[in-house]
Amino acid sequence: MTDKQGQIEGLMEAWFTLSEEMGRQLSQMTGPKAKDAGDIFGTWMEYSNEMGREMLELNRGGPGAYASMRKTWSEWSDRMSEQFSKASGSEMPGMKDIQDAWARNATRINKLLTEQATRQTSAQMDRFAKASEKQSATLKPMSSKDVQDMSDLTTTMAKYWADNYSKVVGSIQGIIEGEGDASGKSKRIYDAWSGFTSDMMKDVMRTAAFSKWMGSMRDTDLDAMLQARRMSEETLRAMGSPTRSDMDEVQKSLKEMTMELRSLKQSMKVKGANRPDVKGADSPKRKAKKN
């Protein structure tokens, strides 16, 4: 049996014990001062069914079952305490026993729920820690090959710069010293600079070094995105909320179903076209209408 199953069974056992004791005690409370007992019984019944449903959901392993159950339990505890407090002066026989039964079992359920909450938080922290470790592992330092690629890239740029620098500087110098107004000159200087830079970039971007460097940057970025998504999905799952992947799966299933239906309709159309005897035949509905 897993830890989780053990805890669920523990909770269920506590719940049934409480139900049994409370039921027995309440049924014995009769007599003229039974109004207080009636209030307690009403509150008990109000939440009892709900708790039963929560318990079943928990057993099924439904998302967010613990969180929902804690909430219901907390509300119920408050209401029951309130009723007991009102009935504290009552001299009705059995009242003390029922108060004791409630307190004893409620403490046990509280303890089990708290343990579970602690365990969940700690599991969540563990998952975060593992995910962070994994992410750190993917963000490894540059390998000697990466360094070589970067170096090749820089060398290519430097070579282009060295080969063309004097040409572009000469051209800009010529524009500055030549005829024309300042505004026209600035445009021509921009053209010279942008032409030079664009050509350099195009040459550099054709190299294997650039493609490798770009690929490596992209992969690192994608790795980080993937880790971030996994972590947020883990968190959402722990909170019992549906995640993006869950929603995507639902959407995909719907899409696939739509496509299946469409192809079914198409094949029926082809079959229908091939069966002129059936074509135009009365449907049972139409037949009934005729008759």
Add this chain to the structure above:
Amino acid sequence: MASTSSGGKVDNVVGPEDMAGTSDRAMRALSIMLSPPHVDVGTTPSEVVHAEDKLRLLHYLPLKEGPAVSPPVLVVYALINRPYILDLQPDRSVVRALLERGHDVYLIDWGSPSNGDSSLTLSDYVDGYIDRCVDAVLDRSGAPRLTLFGYCMGGTLSVMYAALHPERVRNLIIMAAPVDAETDDGLLHIWSRREWYDADKIVDTLGNVPAEFMNLGYNILDPVLNNVGKLVHLTEIVDDDEAVRNYLRMEKWVADGIPMAGETFRQFLKDIYQENLLIRNRMSLDGRRVDLKRIDMPLLLIMGRRDHLVPPAASRPLLDAVASTDKESKEIEAGHIGLSVGSRAHRELWPAVAEWISIRSDALQPSETPTPGRARRGRPPRKERGGAVGLETLKGLGPSYARRLEDAGVKDARDLASADLEALSRQTRIPISRLKAWKGSLEG
């Protein structure tokens, strides 16, 4: 693929003005860039004649009185950007250029895929969506076949479709479509090599591949022009309202990208760009081989000499790979987008393309005459019951199927009506479902 550039070098250098004037224009240009005013795009009147999932099939209303040229033209654009680049503005609209010359034009607007569409494959697009759009166009127009016009990635999809369904395509026009990756002419071909481009990692991480992700790649193809040049260009034209509006229309289109379904991206990258399967005639879709030798209809290949996304070398080999005998190519001095919106293209290319289609068109039947401003509800050509009706009048039965049927002794519709379909299917290797559908349409 989309260009990210709408700006560029302008030869008419700023006139005799002072620096203060330039600075004022630059500020106004910057302000336009930061909060661009609204501009209309895709204004040619159209109606939606078929819709499924995110897709809409648009039928453009005729601009001319009189009969439309048959067969109709179905335009298939890329899965990356919006197709209104083909109808960006009235004086630079490919759609209008065809309508003005009497063609009946349909266009597939793919819409934007959601996460639920991430598992769509090339087969879903080619054999599913495109095929059903062809159905819709043929049903509506009454034509037995159509002219398929694919642009960019839409061209690659159209090549696949024509290879799988040659009997439904009367003419094939392919513009700026990547079909051969064995070239170093374009940076995209270099960057997408499998040594450094991990398509699996991208799709497994992102699901659908966002437009921003792809735009980043296009942007760095020419970082100076796309990031600085645009502002400089706008500064120069900022006093010319019409030029600014044209500029903004292009910018709107560039920023209006759509994500690509993840599995389609993966397959396209691997099969087309990395393995080069299409031009090597080894591509298959859902187990069906895409045999380029089955493309035997007239083919027009259009390329832009300055196309840095899909250089001519990435398209040209298609001419030798197909079986068409009537085939030609047109190359003009234009970039990838200039082919559809450039003034040179609209002066030189599009009138010639419209003429190319007209020459290869079928005779128009009186019942196929569209009425301007009103939707034309086309019907399949009527057949004389029991008469010797030609096989090619049946929907989806083109010359290839007709040849196979004739070889098996089925010369006309009457022969088909009395044939043993199972035996005929074995003999002709035509799927029984198709034979049944044709026979059914005769009986209906």
